[in-house]
Amino acid sequence: MKPAPLLARFGFIVAFALLAMFSLTATRAVDPSPSAPWLPASAEKLPRWRGFNLLNMFMLQNQKPFEESDFRIIHDLGFNFVRLPMDYRIWIVDGDWTRINDKALEPLDQAIAWAEKYHVHVCLNFHRAPGYTVAQPSESRSVWTDPEAQRVCALHWAAFARRYKGIPNERLSFDLFNEPANIGPQVYAAVVAKMAAAIRAEDPDRLIIADGLSYGNVPCPDLIPLHVAQATRGYNPMWLTHYRASWIGGSDSWPVPTWPRSRVLDSQFLYGPFKPDLQSPLVLRGNFPAGTRIELVVGTVSSQARLVVHADDQVIFSQPFVSGPESKEGEKVVYIPQYKCYQNIFNKTETITLAQPATSLNISNDEGDWVTLAKLSVQPSPASPVFSIEPTGDYGQKQRTLTFDPSQPQQPWSPAESFDRAWLQREHIAPWKALEAKGVGVFVGEWGCFNQTPHDVALRWMEDNLANFKEAGWGWALWNLKGSFGILDSDRPDVTYENYQGHKLDRQMLDLIQRY
Numbered sequence: 001m002k003p004a005p006l007l008a009r010f011g012f013i014v015a016f017a018l019l020a021m022f023s024l025t026a027t028r029a030v031d032p033s034p035s036a037p038w039l040p041a042s043a044e045k046l047p048r049w050r051g052f053n054l055l056n057m058f059m060l061q062n063q064k065p066f067e068e069s070d071f072r073i074i075h076d077l078g079f080n081f082v083r084l085p086m087d088y089r090i091w092i093v094d095g096d097w098t099r100i101n102d103k104a105l106e107p108l109d110q111a112i113a114w115a116e117k118y119h120v121h122v123c124l125n126f127h128r129a130p131g132y133t134v135a136q137p138s139e140s141r142s143v144w145t146d147p148e149a150q151r152v153c154a155l156h157w158a159a160f161a162r163r164y165k166g167i168p169n170e171r172l173s174f175d176l177f178n179e180p181a182n183i184g185p186q187v188y189a190a191v192v193a194k195m196a197a198a199i200r201a202e203d204p205d206r207l208i209i210a211d212g213l214s215y216g217n218v219p220c221p222d223l224i225p226l227h228v229a230q231a232t233r234g235y236n237p238m239w240l241t242h243y244r245a246s247w248i249g250g251s252d253s254w255p256v257p258t259w260p261r262s263r264v265l266d267s268q269f270l271y272g273p274f275k276p277d278l279q280s281p282l283v284l285r286g287n288f289p290a291g292t293r294i295e296l297v298v299g300t301v302s303s304q305a306r307l308v309v310h311a312d313d314q315v316i317f318s319q320p321f322v323s324g325p326e327s328k329e330g331e332k333v334v335y336i337p338q339y340k341c342y343q344n345i346f347n348k349t350e351t352i353t354l355a356q357p358a359t360s361l362n363i364s365n366d367e368g369d370w371v372t373l374a375k376l377s378v379q380p381s382p383a384s385p386v387f388s389i390e391p392t393g394d395y396g397q398k399q400r401t402l403t404f405d406p407s408q409p410q411q412p413w414s415p416a417e418s419f420d421r422a423w424l425q426r427e428h429i430a431p432w433k434a435l436e437a438k439g440v441g442v443f444v445g446e447w448g449c450f451n452q453t454p455h456d457v458a459l460r461w462m463e464d465n466l467a468n469f470k471e472a473g474w475g476w477a478l479w480n481l482k483g484s485f486g487i488l489d490s491d492r493p494d495v496t497y498e499n500y501q502g503h504k505l506d507r508q509m510l511d512l513i514q515r516y
Contacts, residue, residue: 036080036119038119038121038168038170038171039080039121039170040170041121041169041170041173041207041441042169042207042229042441043207043208043227043228043229043440043441044229044439044440044441045441046209046229046441046442046443046474046475047475048470048473048474048475049080049081049121049443049475049476049477050079050080050081050475050476050477050513050516051074051079051080051081051082051083051120051121051475051476051477051478052074052079052081052082052083052477052478052479052480052481052486053082053083053084053085053446053477053478053479053480053481054066054070054082054083054084054111054480054481055085055480055483056084056107056111057084057085057086057087057090057107057108058085058086058087058127059087059127059128059135060087060089060090060128063087063090065107066107066108066110066111066114068114069501070082070481070482071111071114071115071117071118071120072118073481073488073501074118074120074481075118075119075120077510077514078514079120080119080120080121081120081121081123081475081477082115082120082121082122082123082477083122083123083125083175083445083446083477084108084111084122084123084124084125085125085127085178086108086124086125086126086127086128087127087128087133088126088128088129088130088156089128090104091104091105097130097152098152098155100155100156100159105163108124109163112164112167112172115171116171121170121171121172121173122171122172122173123172123173123174123175123209123445123477124160124164124172124173124174124175125174125175125176125178125445126153126156126157126175126176126177126178127178128178129143129153129156129176129177129178130143130149130152130153130155130156131143131144131146131149131150131152131153132144132149132153132177132180133178134178134179134180134181134215135338136337136338136339137338143177143191144180144183144187144188144191145187150191150194153195154194154195154197154198155198157174157176157195157198157199158198158199158201158202160174160199161174161198161199161200161201161202161203161206162202162203164203165202165203165206166203169205169206169207172206172207173206173207173208173209173229174199174206174207174208174209175209175210175211175231175445176192176195176196176208176209176210176211176228177192177210177211178211178216179211179215179216179233180211180213180215180216181213181214181215183213185213185220185221185222186222188210188213188220188222188223189220189222189223189226192210192223192226192228193226195208196208196226196227196228207229208227208228208229209228209229209230209231209441209443209445210223210226210228210229210230210231211230211231211232211233211445212230212231212232212233212432214396215233216231216232216233216445216446217232217233217236217428218431219232219431219432219434219435219440221435221438223440224438224439224440228440229440229441229442229443230432230435230440230441230442230443231442231443231444231445232428232432232442232443232444232445233444233445233446233447234428234444234446234447234448234465234469234476235446235447235448236394236424236427236428237392237394237419238394238395239251239254239255239257239268239392239394240257240259240419240449240453240457240458240461241448241449241450241453241461242450243256243257243450243452243453244450244452245450245452247338248395249300249302249334249336249339249343250269250299250300250302250343250345250372252300252332252334252345253299253300253345253347253372253374254268254299254372254374254392255374255390255392256454257453257454257457258457259419259420259457259460259461259464260418260419260420260421260460261392261418261419261420262411262416262417262418262419263392263416263417263418263419263423264389264391264402264413264416265282265376265389265391265392265399265400265402267391267394267395267397267398267399268299268372268373268374268391268392269370269371269372269395269397269399270282270305270307270363270364270365270370270371270372270373270399271365271369271370271398272305272306272365272366272367272368272369272370272371273366273367273368274303274368274369274370275369275370278396278397278398279364279365280364280398280399280400281362281363281364281399282362282363282364282373282376282399282400282402283360283361283362283363283399283400283401283402284360284361284362284363284378284401284402284403284404285359285360285401285402285403285404286359286403286404286405286406287357287359288311288354288357288358288359288361288378288380288404289354289357289380289381290354290355290356290357291353291354291380291381291382292353292354292358292378292379292380292381293351293352293353293377293378293379293382294309294351294352294353294354294361294376294377294378294379295349295350295351295352295375295376295377295388296309296349296350296352296363296373296375296376297347297348297349297350297373297374297375297376298321298346298347298348298349298350298371298372298373298374299345299346299347299371299372299373299374300334300343300344300345300346300371300372301321301322301323301330301343301344301346301368301369301370301371301372302323302339302341302342302343302368302369302370302371303322303323303341303342303343303368303369304320304321304322304323304367304368304369305320305321305365305367305368305369305370305371306318306319306320306321306365306366306367306368307319307321307350307363307364307365307371308363308364308365308366309352309361309362309363309364310360310361310362310364311354311356311358311360311361312358312359312360316352316354316355317350317352318366319350320367321346321348321371323341323342323343323344324342324344325342327342327344329346329348330344330345330346330347330348331344331345331346331347331348332344332345341369347374363376372391373391374390374391375388375389375390375391376388376389376391377389378404378406380406384406385406385409387404387406387409387412387413389413392419402414402415403415420464421464421467421468424464424465424468425468425471429468429472432472433472436472442472442474443474443475443476443477444469444474444475444476444477445477446477446478446479447465447476447477447478447479448462448478448479448480448485448486449461449462449485450484450485451484451485451490451491451492451493454494455492455494455495455508458509459508459509459512462509462512462513463512463516466512466513466515466516467516469516470516478513482503486506487505487506487509487510487513488500488503488504488505488506489503489504490504490506490509491504492506495508
């Protein structure tokens with residue numbers, strides 16, 4: 001509804017009354033302005049779409065109908081994109097993954113129709129594909145290695161290609177697999193090639209997007225010959241974006257996030273033999289006189305661990321930690337159903353005093369899965385200050401060697417750097433710009449910050465990301481519109497919400513993302 005024509009036809013008073021009536025009936029659908037053109041899209045160059053993920057078909061057990069009001073709100077607030085992560089179990093017949101129930105896809109047809117009405121691009125994504133999911137429970141067969149799983153997954157993508165053939169790429173794209181993990185680039189490229197061939201046999205020109213490797217974070221040059229765009233993620237650093245997220249083991253014991261933040265340790269995790277590719281010690285080098293007091297705060301223990309400390313070549317501390325339903329050492333018993341294990345929160349301080357001088361301290365986990373260090377403190381003598389660090393860093397990072405020099409009290413630990421916009425650009429934009437320079441379109445398929453991170457911290461971090469995305473010329477999709485990462489109904493404890501069409505609106509977050 002455009003006010004100017006109403007004013008011309010009915011006069012100011014009538015137009016004002018109609019506009020007031022519209023504001024009181026916020027759930028009523030309106031026809032969007034047809035003036036904005038659809039943005040051209042190709043595998044070589046994706047437009048700067050801006051929008052949200054809608055989670056209505058995200059998981060079988062939580063599926064719910066799409067709502068026209070979501071598409072209208074997205075349009076009315078100035079956005080033009082939705083990504084629909086989907087669970088294939090929703091549309092198969094009686095658990096038979098080779099049979100597709102066309103009727104179960106009718107809600108998706110409706111969503112695509114609403115998106116067209118409100119001038120919103122739709123990207124369809126298999127969050128759970130036949131043979132693969134990043135969620136739990138895992139699939140019984142693997143699309144990366146099982147020919148039957150590959151055949152069935154290709155069958156599903158071919159069915160989608162037939163069903164939506166003819167819808168222009170400006171309005172519809174396919175995102176094959178959500179966040180592939182723990183696979184090699186050649187294996188990934190071989191499977192993507194099979195899916196792309198199945199789609200193009202039905203709809204030769206369909207725009208196809210493939211998420212990056214390592215949960216969407218690492219570009220995959222092996223896909224370049226396949227003529228597909230690629231999608232990255234914006235969840236770094238994870239200790240900020242997933243602070244106290246229930247599905248991330250150990251996140252309850254992470255320090256409260258700040259941004260920007262000085263970085264000393266890449267990881268708070270000490271991995272054991274269960275994670276051989278990541279097992280590595282934290283090494284401190286310096287002059288540690290006899291009487292040096294070391295405090296280690298053990299945070300979360302996954303299953304079991306043994307914390308071992310060497311001073312030079314001598315073991316000076318060795319302590320097992322076991323998580324379980326009856327553990328009496330820990331602060332909180334935590335069972336993680338998707339991993340079928342306990343990840344108890346200990347928050348237990350262990351104190352070690354050196355009996356003789358040392359030049360190297362080696363802190364490792366010699367048994368089990370992983371343990372987090374919530375805090376590390378060193379006091380060279382009773383008269384000296386206590387030098388402490390709270391380790392940060394994402395899951396999956398190895399430990400490293402630090403130098404300790406108490407003669408530099410402002411920063412006794414080195415190397416040290418900052419988590420800030422420049423770090424985001426260097427670590428998470430530059431590698432993808434290199435891929436883009438080779439003729440691959442890039443898009444940020446998911447990003448955002450969970451609702452337990454302090455709001456002011458989340459907004460500062462978001463603005464640095466948004467500035468980087470805009471400078472790179474990339475579009476983006478916030479993980480959700482409504483919910484714990486979104487602008488609506490996010491239930492953040494430190495936000496004063498504004499009522500918006502029956503929803504709780506985070507006005508500060510909305511204003512921020514609208515600026516970019």
